[in-house]
Amino acid sequence: MNRLIKLGTEANKSPYMKLCIWIYYAGHGVMSNMNYIVFNEKSNIKRFFPLEDKINKLTESCKNTCAFVIWDCCREEMSKTEMKEASLEKNHTGARGNVEVLSTSH
Numbered sequence: 001m002n003r004l005i006k007l008g009t010e011a012n013k014s015p016y017m018k019l020c021i022w023i024y025y026a027g028h029g030v031m032s033n034m035n036y037i038v039f040n041e042k043s044n045i046k047r048f049f050p051l052e053d054k055i056n057k058l059t060e061s062c063k064n065t066c067a068f069v070i071w072d073c074c075r076e077e078m079s080k081t082e083m084k085e086a087s088l089e090k091n092h093t094g095a096r097g098n099v100e101v102l103s104t105s106h
Contacts, residue, residue: 001054008062021058021067025051029073037073 004021011019028038036048055067 005058005062008058008065011064012062014064017064019062019065021055021065023051023055023067023069024072025070026072029071029075030078031075032078035071035075 007019011017025037030036030038030048034050035052037051039047039049041047052069055069059065059067
């Protein structure tokens with residue numbers, strides 16, 4: 001992710017450079033108004049990774065960057081109690097910036 005941010009920052013500096021990111025994710029996921037990828041970790045901090053939020057922030061801050069994301073994963077919807085226990089963000093409104101999201105049904 002850090003390399004993508006660096007590339008996006010470089011693209012943002014030049015009117016001639018554009019960065020297009022293609023991401024295909026297949027694996028485990030959960031939803032709580034946004035998609036999180038899930039790792040096999042005991043710690044909630046390490047278990048849930050907010051890939052969608054990271055991509056949104058990248059494309060919002062680097063205007064010459066766009067992202068196409070395919071979520072090919074199971075996604076369970078988390079209850080408010082589970083979200084609180086996992087300390088997941090609550091106020092996410094979906095794809096922002098220059099992001100096109102395709103996903104399988106959950």
